[in-house]
Amino acid sequence: MGSPKLSKSPIPSASASASASISSSSSPVQESPFSNYISSLSPIKHDKAPHVAQGFVGLSSPLVFTSPRINTLGRPQSSSVKISQKGVGDKKIINESCILERSVTESQEGLVTDIKNEDIKDNVAVQLGSSSECVDEYLADPVETDCAKSAYSVKLNLKQSNNVLQSSVNGLLDLKNIKFGRKNNVGREVDAAQFLSGRSEESIERKLTSDEKLLKIEDEQGSAQGISDGFQKFDSDRFDLSSKEKECKNFGPQKDGHGDGCSNFLQQLPGSLPGVQSYEGFAKNIGGDADAPVHSMKHEASELQRSMSRRCLQFGEAQPEATATCSISTNRANNIISSTSLATNSETESLSSSHLDLSAKSRTRQLVNLSQLAMNMIPQCYGKSSLTVLKPSGIGLHLNSIVNAISMGQGGTASMKVAQAIKSTSTTSCQSTENIDNCSDAFEKVSTPQGALEQKVCTIAGSASESLFAEESVEFHMTPNIKRKFSSEDGDRNDMFDQQRSIKKRKKLSNNTDGDCCKRCNCKKTKCLKLYCDCFAAGIYCAEPCSCQGCFNRPEYEETVLETRKQIESRNPLAFAPKIVQPVTEFPLSNREDGNRKTPSSARHKRGCNCKRSMCLKKYCECYQANVGCSIRCRCEGCKNVYGKKEDYCVTKEMVNRSGEISESRVAAKPKKEIFHSELCDPYHLTPLTPSVQCSDHGKNASISRLFSRRCLPSPESDLTVLSYAKSPRSPRTSDSNDILLETSSPSSKARELTSLSRVQLDPRRRSLTPGGSLHWHSSPIMPMSPLNDNKKLQGLDSADGGLYDILEDDMPEILKYTSMPIKPVKAGSPNGKRVSPPHNLHQLGSSSSGPLRSGRKFILKAVPSFPPLTPCIDAKGSSNQSRNNFQENRSND
DNA sequence: GAGTTTGAAACT
DNA sequence: CAGTTTCAAACTC
Structure with missing residues (x-):
């Protein structure tokens, strides 16, 4: 394969290196000139390289780039720029021209198609080509709705290729296995190809037609491939992946550029770029497979599920800080969708639409996804903070769950010991609430394009947050420890605590139109130990929102609280019964x-x-x-x-x-x-x-x-x-x-x-x-x-x-x-x-x-x-x- | 934000 | 048990 690629590649040096890389399959793909060449090909990268670099830098979670393979396949990190620079000095300039870009893309496609013609590899190549094409189109006009379809096809390809890559990667470990993997891959790819939408197939065919020359050339060289087929194929796979990844990155940045103020959001949440994430994660997975045990894969039973889970995991890994939650969510499909929606506005539209179009799902569903997205975002935001990152398990759930949790948690999130046992739920909701607050800004930015849907999500999230007493609950979780630590300083702590609460309360009250959810007591003389205190009467500890003074209704004073309760109950056993x-x-x-x-x-x-x-x-x-x-x-x-x-x-x-x-x-x-x-x-x-x-x-x-x-x-x-x-x-x-x-x-x-x-x-x-x-x-x-x-x-x-x-x-x-x-x-x-x-x-x-x-x-x-x-x-x-x-x-x- | 009103809780 | 006081929320300005 390398040879054909080389022949195709305008740059001889690239071809030579490609051959070398092929021979040394084990050698990191990074070095393969071919991949570099490909990466360099896309002009978009160059243009938006800076954006990409930034975004990816943030995104480039250690995970993604940890594995050498990642670089090779994904070349994600700064990769695009680097590669283009080093591998193709001349091309770099050329790349900047759209024409060149096109030609390059076509050449890539042609290469891919060649591979396809040559051998079983074809399937893979087809996928790649389709993906590349789609990507190309997507890049050309990322915002256009048409791209959605292409994007979808790309996704499909990704899934398939992902599987292929995994298998191929596994194969790398053992040369023998490599061949095996190749076969397997081929088979998988074939299946995948079948699954490909007619549109993608058509596009592929069209590519083939347009690139007949390239194909022929490749065919000629392909004959010379010989034993190295396995490796070549593997390389091709990698190439495909890398190219895909590259493409994804490219379009990501483009979108970014198109997106209104999305860049900031993306930078903040690099993981927000779905395409990039998926690809990066994909690359990562590959690397992980080769280099280290795959975390996510173990769990997956079916291939599809594997791919799905991988993506999810990848997302999470790619964005350990923020997106981890997304990856974990129970519903994989939802996760994917949600991750997609996380992307910039333009991305969201295009990708989401693509999903919708392909799946023929209703907009409503998208909304649901958005809501899920919102949920996912919560953890992300949370992740930014030093606090522990919750797993999406809970978050991944539906807004409804959150709302319920919120409502449930309202009264009592705060205090009780028992609650801690349940923490997972309430905590999640609370955290999510907080996250929502934090993320609100980002959401707004992102939402601009999509407007209604995302705003809805925001609104929902906001409502949820309100009900959740986010801050309060969060504080509560943390409070006990802190308080206990400073138990000796109860007085001071109390004051501080009161102040904090009053401040937060004010803040919340001002923010909350509803106000009901956040209201708490404001006791001044009773120390929150009488039924006058709503918190006490409700059997919950006072929390941030409370503006009480000299409050004893806190976990640290549990004994006092209990005693007081006993007294009150002794007078009226039903004093604490529901009214x-x-x-x-x-x-x-x-x-x-x-x-x-x-x-x-x-x-x-x-x-x-x-x-x-x-x-x-x-x-x-x-x-x-x-x-x-x-x-x-x-x-x-x-x-x-x-x-x-x-x-x-x-x-x-x-x-x-x-x-x-x-x-x-x-x-x-x-x-x-x-x-x-x-x-x-x-x-x-x-x-x-x-x-x-x-x-x-x-x-x-x-x-x-x-x-x-x-x-x-x-x-x-x-x-x-x-x-x-x-x-x-x-x-x-x-x-x-x-x-x-x-x-x-x-x-x-x-x-x-x-x-x-x-x-x-x-x-x-x-x-x-x-x-x-x-x-x-x-x-x-x-x-x-x-x-x-x-x-x-x-x-x-x-x-x-x-x-x-x-x-x-x-x-x-x-x-x-x-x-x-x-x-x-x-x-x-x-x-x-x-x-x-x-x-x-x-x-x-x-x-x-x-x-x-x-x-x-x-x-x-x-x-x-x-x-x-x-x-x-x-x-x-x-x-x-x-x-x-x-x-x-x-x-x-x- | 301060002051007033209100009714429950607490007390006698 | 009834009456009074205390209290904090709700309300008004």
């Missing part, structure tokens, strides 16, 4: 029928509000703040809650009561307190068995179903409830009850658990507080229970607190409940929501805290998510009173 109760249960019975019931509107505030002047139309009202309607429990005056007026709720209740007189009868049967009555009236007290009932917010259906369930369900639990709530050893707080809860947990609980885990919860007790027994009863199909009865008993049994009357309502953190709900899930989780989502005691699981309540903690995790309304009654007083009143009212009505 907002989602009536809808996960029970299959209810849910399956009507999934919509779980609307936010159905949720209610457990204790109800007590508004007198705000008319429940401002955030002073907890119901309004939680985006839930007022209920019977509310003692508000002049309620005008847009999410549901108290009056409306009462009306609904009445209807329910009429339909089911059972409730009253049951009540009478039981030792009840007024609370029971209230329960009857309040759908939220219903047991999980009757999801519909809980859902009842205003819906009659729900109420009806609730009644129905009640009737159907006798109260087997009564005994249990009595036990648990009678303050007997089996009290709900006992581990037994917890166990029950665990059993009852629904499959969906896992997801919720994860979510909950993301949030660090300070208070272990909530779970313990929650009457696990109630959950169990509710959930257990075996025991059809009348929630009312249970509730009644519970309530009646309930101690002075009376908080237990709500037991029926699930204790599960609202975040979990709301995760699926449209209603500001974030808010629910956020402190702003004022504990909308109760903090879970996950962290306590890890903590060694002792105490009766804690015994059940472990179980809590499972139980919490799965079941809805076990909720302990937060406020026994008000609710009980209200319920009482309501009950009386209802009775009178009846």
Whole structure:
């Protein structure tokens, strides 16, 4: 092959060197004049050499250039310029002329085609030629849409060639193997050729036609090839690769030049050049195969997969700093796409379009890719920072995942120990958030051309970042260590910490239009150790966004926090229970029928509000703040809650009561307190068995179903409830009850658990507080229970607190409940929501805290998510009173 | 940003 | 348990 190439090559010296290189297959390709020649051929490089050099310098990750082969094949680093300079002094000048460039390209193509004609090599050559052609065209007008197709073909070629190269590289290790590899390569290439799009084939043919002379020449020389075929072929392969790589680089720079302000972005993120990355990585892989073990390849089962993974890895390797994440992403195809999209605007358009065209995918998909890209970028940005680079595994996921993570993490990312276990998820999201922020600028630059799509991505990312509390979460991860280090300097540290937080908070507040997600406490006198503090109430540690002063609600003061919590709980076991109760249960019975019931509107505030002047139309009202309607429990005056007026709720209740007189009868049967009555009236007290009932917010259906369930369900639990709530050893707080809860947990609980885990919860007790027994009863199909009865008993049994009357309502953190709900899930989780989502005691699981309540903690995790309304009654007083009143009212009505 | 309003939490 | 005080968020200017 070398000989033909030489003959083709205008430069004799090049040919001679080529032959030499061929003879010494093992010799690094770098030296091969042929490759140099080829590299020098492209004028584009020269023109944009500087750009390229810069971009690649940055890009030229050590990985890419580490291997000698890389230089040879890829000649990436500064290569293009260097090669052109040294190998072809004269040509250099010539190259600058477009004509020359064309001729050179053609000559290359011709060479390739010659190879193809000659032998099996042809396949490879064809690929190369097509690729080169495509590249050439692409280079000619990188921005044009037509290029997309060519680009696509190039990509295909790359994949194939990549495989070939790998095999060939492997072959290099052993001469014998080389031949083998060659054959294999040929076969692969043939297959690949088949796969090539008709367009690429056509282009190849056309090239062949135009380059007949060259081909003939090559054929003549080709006859003389002889034994060296294997090597030649290998060289050709390399050549192809190198040329491809070169081409890629060339077009990369061109694009760069075309791109608006993309150069900066590219420089910052050299890896952004998809083509370059792929090629470089490709070269690298080759080198890696030859020189060192291939990391990515090991994993890949199928060839295609291998190529894909390699690319991904390559990307990552090429850009160890930033792009590493991209390479790792689970979805290889997506990774590739995303990497492509990372390219400059022009590149993005062309390449993306190419993908789209070939795959006939919709623009929508591209958008998805972009989103993925955004995700990938996050890690990249992050990588720039000294912080650890996260693997894309998480990042590579979909925005949705991020958003979810964010929402989940909002409340709790910060603090808890448990959260650390889950770190991977939450951390990723957090980091990603930060990254997003950092990358926002770059994104904007890049987005200019593509505009809408990328902007969308940015927007999404931004929203995600907002919800994530990026900074906060990040800080949290780091905080513990730092803080512990400086534990002796708590005071100073506190001050500093406060200052930092205040600064960040301000920053965030200013940045965040939404503001809800980032809001945190601003306590000044309570030291964040009282329920006044939203963070504390939510069971999370204060974080950056907080502007609190003298805050003790931090990991370093964990003991203090826990003690305080205990105290508060001792006063009111349900103090940390979620305020907002989602009536809808996960029970299959209810849910399956009507999934919509779980609307936010159905949720209610457990204790109800007590508004007198705000008319429940401002955030002073907890119901309004939680985006839930007022209920019977509310003692508000002049309620005008847009999410549901108290009056409306009462009306609904009445209807329910009429339909089911059972409730009253049951009540009478039981030792009840007024609370029971209230329960009857309040759908939220219903047991999980009757999801519909809980859902009842205003819906009659729900109420009806609730009644129905009640009737159907006798109260087997009564005994249990009595036990648990009678303050007997089996009290709900006992581990037994917890166990029950665990059993009852629904499959969906896992997801919720994860979510909950993301949030660090300070208070272990909530779970313990929650009457696990109630959950169990509710959930257990075996025991059809009348929630009312249970509730009644519970309530009646309930101690002075009376908080237990709500037991029926699930204790599960609202975040979990709301995760699926449209209603500001974030808010629910956020402190702003004022504990909308109760903090879970996950962290306590890890903590060694002792105490009766804690015994059940472990179980809590499972139980919490799965079941809805076990909720302990937060406020026994008000609710009980209200319920009482309501009950009386209802009775009178009846 | 300071001051006011509001209602929950805490206290008595 | 009711009333009062304290507190911090929400709101207004």
